[in-house]
Amino acid sequence: MGDERDIIERCSATVVHEDTVEQVKEKMPEDECLFDLAELFKVFGDTTRVKILFALFTAEMCVCDLTALLGLTQSAVSHQLRVLKQARLIKYRKQGKMVYYSLDDEHVKRIFDQGLAHIRH
Amino acid sequence: MGDERDIIERCSATVVHEDTVEQVKEKMPEDECLFDLAELFKVFGDTTRVKILFALFTAEMCVCDLTALLGLTQSAVSHQLRVLKQARLIKYRKQGKMVYYSLDDEHVKRIFDQGLAHIRH
DNA sequence: ATAAAGCATGATCATATGCTCATATGTTTA
DNA sequence: TAAACATATGAGCATATGATCATGCTTTAT
Numbered sequence: 001m002g003d004e005r006d007i008i009e010r011c012s013a014t015v016v017h018e019d020t021v022e023q024v025k026e027k028m029p030e031d032e033c034l035f036d037l038a039e040l041f042k043v044f045g046d047t048t049r050v051k052i053l054f055a056l057f058t059a060e061m062c063v064c065d066l067t068a069l070l071g072l073t074q075s076a077v078s079h080q081l082r083v084l085k086q087a088r089l090i091k092y093r094k095q096g097k098m099v100y101y102s103l104d105d106e107h108v109k110r111i112f113d114q115g116l117a118h119i120r121h
Numbered sequence: 122m123g124d125e126r127d128i129i130e131r132c133s134a135t136v137v138h139e140d141t142v143e144q145v146k147e148k149m150p151e152d153e154c155l156f157d158l159a160e161l162f163k164v165f166g167d168t169t170r171v172k173i174l175f176a177l178f179t180a181e182m183c184v185c186d187l188t189a190l191l192g193l194t195q196s197a198v199s200h201q202l203r204v205l206k207q208a209r210l211i212k213y214r215k216q217g218k219m220v221y222y223s224l225d226d227e228h229v230k231r232i233f234d235q236g237l238a239h240i241r242h
Numbered sequence: 243a244t245a246a247a248g249c250a251t252g253a254t255c256a257t258a259t260g261c262t263c264a265t266a267t268g269t270t271t272a
Numbered sequence: 273t274a275a276a277c278a279t280a281t282g283a284g285c286a287t288a289t290g291a292t293c294a295t296g297c298t299t300t301a302t
Contacts, residue, residue: 015189016219016248020180024190027179029237034175036240037233038168045163046260050155058148059141063279068136069145076261078280088239097269097278098137107239111232112158116150118209118228119157137278167290184249197291199250218248218299 043087044111048072048080052101053108056090060102164208165232169193169201173222174229177211181223 015021028034043049051070055061063081067074081101084090091104103109136142149155164170172191176182184202188195202222205211212225 015186016183017186020182021186021190024176024179024182028172028175033237033240034171035168037236038166038171040236040239041162041171042166042259045159045166047156047159048260050159050162051149054149054155055145058145061141061145062137064277065136065138065142069142073262074279075263075281079260082280094269094279099279105239107235111235111239114228114232114235115158115161116154118161118226118232119154163289169290185247194292195249196251196293200290203250215249215299220249 040087043083043089044115046080048076049084050112052077052080052084053089053103053112056101056103057109060100062098062100064098066101161208164204164210165236167201169197170205171233173198173201173205174210174224174233177222177224178230181221183219183221185219187222 029037044053048070052066055066055069061069063074063077066081067077070077081090081092085092089103089105089108090101092099092101094100150158165174169191173187176187176190182190184195184198187202188198191198202211202213205222206213210224210226210229211222213220213222215221
């Protein structure tokens, strides 16, 4: 308990602009919201998944087509599709032994467009 | 060389929709572009960095204020600010021994807004 | 000049991540 | 029913990542 108080005192002692910190704190979204947002962007933070999403911008595709497109193992593709599915970014339909994946979100394209806009200076 | 040919043959043999794959390939951005995009989102894929950016939406802040706000080590904050700086998302100005950080991109807010829109179903 | 304060950086470590291999599941065809 | 094909999943491994600790750098104050 003594340690905790020391830390708190040390922290508040080094805050230069208490008013700014307070103001910012009030405008910050909930911790859970910030966490979920980071989790979403984490999904976009991998080249393979970005490629899959871009591919699905153009067309619905089955796993073996995606595998050929990406030049990876079928297993690797399947694992990544699982991640995208869990993030509710893609949906699928089964037709015989094939599974066709497609986009399930209208925001992804806009997010990517804004991201590309940042990249080009 | 024999191995490589085998792989290529095996791949093309499992492509069900060659036309779709070709069409998608043509519409895909450059590999470097896709890589850069993933790198950008990787920066957004961490709660600490998301918090820092949200904080800077509201106000310019110095490192010690951010440290107090986040409840982390000053070192940790400094390391993350470096990442954000390298991604050209924030800029800084020195004033005496203090360093003030602020946003350096108009796209971040839009990207975050779209991300939040996805999260809320 | 020396001490103190604010920030940056290198080293280290524990955890997370993404791929491959092996195998399981499910569907179609012979 | 057995074999072949498309996909999913678990285990294992190598690398990446984010936090802390220790320390260095720069500016201000005494």
